[in-house]
Amino acid sequence: MISVQELDFNQQVEYDRLKSTTKIGAIVTFTGLVRDINEGQGVSDLALEHYPGMTEKCLQDIVQQAQQRWNIIDFTIIHRVGQLTISDQIVFVGIASQHRGDAFAACEFIMDYLKTQAPFWKKETMANGETKWVDAREHDQHALTKWQS
Amino acid sequence: MISVQELDFNQQVEYDRLKSTTKIGAIVTFTGLVRDINEGQGVSDLALEHYPGMTEKCLQDIVQQAQQRWNIIDFTIIHRVGQLTISDQIVFVGIASQHRGDAFAACEFIMDYLKTQAPFWKKETMANGETKWVDAREHDQHALTKWQS
Amino acid sequence: MIKVLFFAKLSEQLGVRELQVDAKNAEDTKQLFTHLLNHKTEWASILTSQPCLKAVNQAMVANDVPLKDGDEVAYFPPVTGG
């Protein structure tokens, strides 16, 4: 399941949905939250813009790549857009597999590619009221190298 | 938090506990479940034995190693013992960090070491009523090599 | 016509989110980009002063590719979701 939505999501609901068959031996979930500090500056709010249409296609494509590499029984990707604030949930990726190795790798792979390829953009509002588009991190590009061997 | 317990645990409760400060940007959880098939045989029940005292020390030691390698804001390890059945939750490892790389690595590291070093033993009851101690998997030993560079 | 979209900081700076460009001014993404550089006085400096990714029909492309009437081309900064 892939969803781009303004609404918040619930960890238990998503976990239960992934835990749907008795073949599943491992569930890995990742949740991304709005931190209060980014690059050393106090953040108060976050606006998330995306490219409707392309976003869903891009996430589907990333999942297909993961499915070609690992044994995935079920998956969920939820990414929120719109106005968020400190400690809000931004993104959820959950993978259900027979074995833990597949679940860990697929979950991290999807997050690493989502971070560098899915068309979302964050705009932060600082504690002092200034707004600033978040810069892409070199580190996120670098994280892809571990999947390219 | 480290707990070895007969009682079941709740994903939402554990997740909420990890999400306790606004510094946290990433939460990774792993949950291990009783699968209905192990090594091709239908499993109906599972008994988990452990070495009280050593188990807790061993898990504490694994967490300390993870803390030396990665930035961990909070962690939870829960491992159940006693009688379990199909689809029951066996183990939970949750990591809260500022960044996702630390959370993924620490969570998988802890599971890989738990699997090969923590003194738990599984005994399966098959659909036909036969019982069998589960054999250690070569594959689990091999999983450690990725942490030894 | 070619439908051209801008996102995030780029759309804020250009002051526009969507634009229609005659397909004869956009036989490929290279020609389209040159056309956009000349669209308004300040556009050349905005579009060339920062990293700018492009997607054709909602798939990112690294190099220049041919375009045809009805295509959708988007320009945006490096992504920062997740």
Add this chain to the structure above:
Amino acid sequence: MIKVLFFAKLSEQLGVRELQVDAKNAEDTKQLFTHLLNHKTEWASILTSQPCLKAVNQAMVANDVPLKDGDEVAYFPPVTGG
């Protein structure tokens, strides 16, 4: 005395979970193991026919180590939790 513990399949096969061994028969884990091999007729074959890990005072040890009165030594199969 040395407190000796067995777990899982090993304890099932030996028919015992705990045993006290006089410290003078167990100056180190090697001597203790030899003592256990001779504890009952079938113990030698049980203890040598399968992989058997050991922990001294609740920490796994790979090689033989010295023992002293009051130590706790455990023998068990490779672990299978998680």
